[in-house]
């Protein structure tokens with residue numbers, strides 16, 4: 001199981017997503033600090049919203065196998081700049097929540113995620129669990145462990161550690 005790191009604006013649906021992934025009933029809990037569980041790291045939205053705290057996000061991301069930008073389909077604005085993935089040394093995915101919102105603008109949010117450098121984008125509805133199984137499927141496969149020599153070899157080729165060597 002890949003360890004999933006979640007970052008995104010407050011109210012984007014990160015904690016609800018953790019609950020949905022665990023098969024729990026949704027219950028609102030304001031995230032006050034970073035919660036590290038077996039397969040998820042859930043962060044408070046304020047970390048992504050503040051220049052000072054966002055540095056903490058980069059540090060926590062190193063404990064994960066994959067980093068997810070979480071944005072609601074009805075997000076009023078975009079917090080993440082283009083090419084954001086440059087400072088993240090992990091695979092970056094996008095997760096769009098609240099696909100059920102009457103104000104959803106999925107093409108716009110998808111474009112923000114493409115611009116940020118997300119390599120895969122998942123659409124989920126935490127309320128009726130639509131899209132959760134596709135995300136689970138992706139998370140289920142572990143990343144292939146590699147040796148230091150293999151990591152150095154990929155670096156010499158200009159590849160990320162997790163990129164396949166063709």
Ligand SMILES: Nc1nc2c(ncn2[C@@H]2O[C@H](COP(=O)(O)OP(=O)(O)OP(=O)(O)O)[C@@H](O)[C@H]2O)c(=O)[nH]1
Nearest residue numbers: 010011012013014015016031044045098125126127
């Ligand atoms: N309709 C709908 N509501 C959702 C969905 N996901 C989350 N919500 C609601 O959105 C609100 C905020 O969800 P949270 O999961 O607490 O958001 P968060 O990103 O963890 O917010 P912080 O802890 O403040 O960073 C809650 O009232 C959820 O019930 C969804 O997919 N659809």
Ligand SMILES: [Mg+2]
Nearest residue numbers: 014015030031
């Ligand atoms: Mg939360």
